[in-house]
Amino acid sequence: MAKGQRQAKTRGKKTKNILNYPRSGVHGWTRFLPSIRLLVVGGLSIVILLCVLFSIGYATTDVPEPNQEATGQTSTIYYNDGKTPIGQYKVEDRKSIRIDEISEPMQKAAVAAEDTSFYENRGISIKGLSRAVVGVATNQYAGGGSTITQQYVKNFYLTNEHSFDRKVKEMFISLKIDQQQSKDDILANYLNTIYLGRRSYGIEVASQNYFDKSAKDLDVSESALLAAMIQRPGAADPSDNPEVYQDRFDYVVKSMVDEGFITEEQAAKIEMPKVEKQNKESSLSGQKGYMWDFVRREALRKLDITEAQLDRGGYNITTTFDEDRMKQAEKAIKNLPSDQPEGLQTGLVSIDPDNGGIEAFYGGKNYLDQAFNASTQSHVQAGSTFKPFALVAGLENGVRLTDTYPGTSPTTLNNDGTPWELSNFGNTSYGPVTLLKATQSSINTAYAALNVQVGPDKTVDVAQRAGLSGNCTDKEMESGDTGGCSIGLTPNPSNVLGTPSVKPIDMASAYATFAANGVHHDTHSIEKVTQGADDTEVYKGETKGKRVFDKAVGAETSFALQQVINGGSGSYAQQLGRPAAGKTGTTNNNTAAWFSGYTPNLATSVVL
Template sequence: MRGRQGSSPAEPAATSSSGKRPPVIPPASGAGSGAQWKKTATARPEQTTRRTTTTRSAAAPSGRSANGSRKAAAKKGYKGRPYQQPRRFWNYPRPNKGPIHRWLPSWRFVLGTFVTFLLLGVGLFVYAYQMTDVPEPEDVALAEGSTVYFADGTTPMGTFAEVNREIIDDPSALPDHVGQAIVASEDRRFYSNAGVDPIGIARALWNNLRGNPTQGGSTLTQQYVERYYTGQTSSYADKFREAILAIKIDREQSKDEILGNYMNTIYFGRGAYGIERAAQEYFGHSAAELTLSESALIAGIIPSPSNWDPAVSPEQAEVRWNRTLDYMVDGGFITEAERNAQEFPATIEPTRTDTYAGPTGYLLEMIRAELLEAGLTADQIDGGGLDIVSTIDPELQQAAITASQNVPEDTPEGVRVALTSIDNETGAIVALYGGADYLTIQRNAATQDVAQGGSTFKVFGLIAALESGVSLEERYASYSPMDVDGYEVRNFDRVNRGNIDLVEATENSVNTVYVQLNSDVGPDRLVDVAHRLGIPEETVIDPVPANVLGPAAAHPADMAEAYSTIASGGVHRDRFIVASAATGDGQVLYTGGSEGEQEFEADVIADATYAMQQVVDSGTGETASEIGRPAAGKTGSSNDYRSAWFVGFVPQITTSVAMYQVGENGEEVSMVDGFGGVSPISGGSFPTDIWTEYMTTAVADLPVEEFPERTEPERPTWQPTQEPTTPEPTEEPTTQEPTQEPTTPEPTETPTEEPTEEPTTEEPTETPTEEPTDEPTDPTDPPADGTGLPGWGDLFTPPGRTDP
């Protein structure tokens, strides 16, 4: 039987017990086997197919089984690996697949998942649609005004945008281009969509995912639903409900009805709700008289009316106007010729209600600006019915108003006073005086105006020196005038104090010492210190030796923030004026304030504070000591007495007071002639008086606290770039009387030299009955002809220049 490889031609092939014929096995290789196989194949035609297949199987790759079955060969697994039985529930990683494909889902799985989620989504939508009823209009549809309170949370300060609405009963009576402009600008597929626009939503989502400026995908119908039915929506659940309602309302109301209701509901800025009030506020006439150009302007600014108002940003308003007209052409509402014939319309000046009258108007504008910067919309602020609690203490605010307005009757009309008071522990503004009446001057003296800082900047130079390792005991020559690195510097008085330390130089605001110190330490370090304290980067401070004398102009509120950093031990906190803003049901939308950041070492600040205490105890700001507790600060007078300052603090509160004069055309005016019997106006006069009057009330209920004691810090060894020198003054002292009789008595300390003209950045500490102790120039000794008022050249003359 060895030679038989299968059934003989004469015999039928044997069958298994199951009745199936066993597979035919090809003959083994060898002599005669091939001939016999062929012969058998010829004799048994019915077996040809099976034998032919078997022949191919003999040449099959080794990965297949001997019987040639592809199914059996697959069971060998991937590249000869043992076959693995698939798991029926979670088939990952997929067995018997390659290293990549084993982790990829099959097309059946992908299709099944998609269909499942699609069915679930459709089912959820159908269920939500059936279960959602169109509600009655929400109260917010009437745009409930927001109330602002003082810090106690109960005393009202004012309100934002009490409802200013006038309903048009028949919007179809308006010119067609009014509604067409709104449709073109807000929802170009308004007449074809079913209340929601999947294309717009997808476009907005893709735009937002790419990090571009945020876009919304809401249709005009959704915007109407949001304002009239659901109020302000923010969560995804709210947006989903909004979309369902939009679809339902689109089926229940005609497009013209929806558009008319939208125009009666939407906020257009300037406190105006609805197209009728918007036409009145922007153009002074009814909506029925709106021209095509006017309609395009109003429609274009709808997304952000407070920011794109032509009175606020005329450039952006015109961009939006052009955009709307272009879209009206694309939508077939107007022709290209009609579009080209349009001119940008003129608008009337926005009006203010009495809510903004008086000093409180400046506070309300600051509160509004902070909320907008925090991300709240104008709709929320003006029509969201919010409860807004400010940081302003009502008692301290009244004290600030009283003190700031306590100036002589002959004070020129252009003189402005700015006061900012900050809680050192939190950065909260507890009182601020930005002017007498916001409706008269809509510019905040504390936050928008600037004034040269004068000698208040010397504190920045002092801290820069202390950080560099300089000790308060470091001594410098103090004669005047003095050449420092080729610059000629003069002091305010006629006293040569010899070699003095930095404490005395701070107490008496000695210019020559501070310019030497600033030159040695590096003027760029003063710039860095000023910004770290809280002076914004936008305030340009040139890195030159003279920057320590304060030629840079700063906002008075910024100076309060910077000195508050010193008062808090070197911890900087951004100032803020809003404690919280919440909806009527108690949902908090914003909370002001943030964690502080330690910018300076405590020992550096302790030394600086100690030197500043001497200014109050016996220096140029001695009047401030009348509050009867430890205080520190610095006076300052700018070039030609265009501004005067006192910025000071106790451990709990920091307050800055600035006074300056503005001319008829907005130009800076020198206060050297003075008023109220004081001449010139300097930091040690009215600013210190105002500070003292206000702070007496501000600290009345506060415990007396001491400043941190000085400790000798371990600082790196500091070597000045030039050694302090004590050469002889460049001018010989003289005993000659001034050519013009002085208006005040001689100083209590006899001067050791008398310059012919003395500029400064400081001011007298007393009334005109005493000689000033800190002045850019000696006001009692002007030239005989009345000329020669001090300029920066008088104080600090750069190389290559001569005295003016």
């Protein structure tokens, strides 16, 4: 065959159609109908493409870090029994618990209400997911259809955004979570993240708020109601309008029967449970607010954490506060004479000398009315309660309680070449007195002479070693930030008469050092801090203490201060019926009155 003929023959042939579309050999419009081969190939191609896309999506979607909001847990502070709560630090009220701390009826009610295939599915529901995707695409998504795992993923890792992208991420993460966590863990995590009204995040807080019991004690009817509230937690408060949840409650109970969780006979006896009324009284009223604020400041400092970390950290803080002694302190202040000057600020602090723990204080009438704490933030001239610091300074420098000093009033002393004239209270004149008598009767002239003898700087040194804060700097005075310092604690001869202004908590700390025979313990209100469901200890208060003056000096100091109780200005304290020591004090013009005293197991300072 000639070359030209071969080329012509080749050009005359039609290229073969691999998919046979439009179909060859078929005439009319039917040639455009797909052949079986085309349908098979097309279907397989779509399946392969979807598998590839699914594999890529699964491989490239990582489980993200949990939401800060979802992981945040309420921190709770307790009295020293570790059980009785004082208050909470929180952004959202949440407390996570383990699955064995959630009652079986509650677990079953949640499954019956939200995902009956929970124990069989692999984290997603194809039917529910398809409905959600269509709803998002048509902007008609009304929620629902998600598995418990998907709801947990949305609450814990994602957001409530209604978008196709978020829904796809939710699917892939749910599949991975189902592989990584057990069903019990997923259910517990889900129940720990749901919102149930009354600012309650998680089943434990909701159980406490609605039924005043732990989640492990929820019965079937209580569980059914909480499960019924999951979809619409803010629709109403069930204590006021239980009928709002009646239909959903009935549905949950029926679903529990259908799933074999309870029998029809049991279901017939289940009624809407009684719900506790919401307690709207502020948890910060009265003294609790002062404790809440003081512990918060200490926790931030000692744990070295931010406020956000404290509010979301799920810490369990056991304080040194004794509930009975707090009540007794408040009662004692309330029983003061009714003719008190207007605006009187009363402070009281009691400290355990063995460890420095604050067992009680009185911050004011009501924290909500005045947040300023009269016991830990106010400064009051110390008056004669300052004299024991000069006593210790003298004993450390060779002075004895039998040494004599001038008790005549008025008396003129030589202060570095400058005459210094002073008088006793009421201008009472005693003549020469021993240091012991000067302590018992709080004789100004004798103690001024002692202070000049040993040096005012040594008196200041003893005061700070015993527990008083250092003197405020000029910068602190100018800024008004005097919460961590004393005012006027300077080495001048008149300091022994109580011219420095100190905080009641510092004075109580100093007298606790006397009670501990010269061992000073850092004043604190936090005994220990644990975190998480397992109560892992993350902090323990320092209670070791440091010896700041000799035992013999401590014993002589206490002996002298006992005479104040036995026959001096503090004799009222004999009503304790046990050995006690202490010192009274008044300020210029009687604007404030002090008593600081102690027994072997408690030191207390009161000022009014």
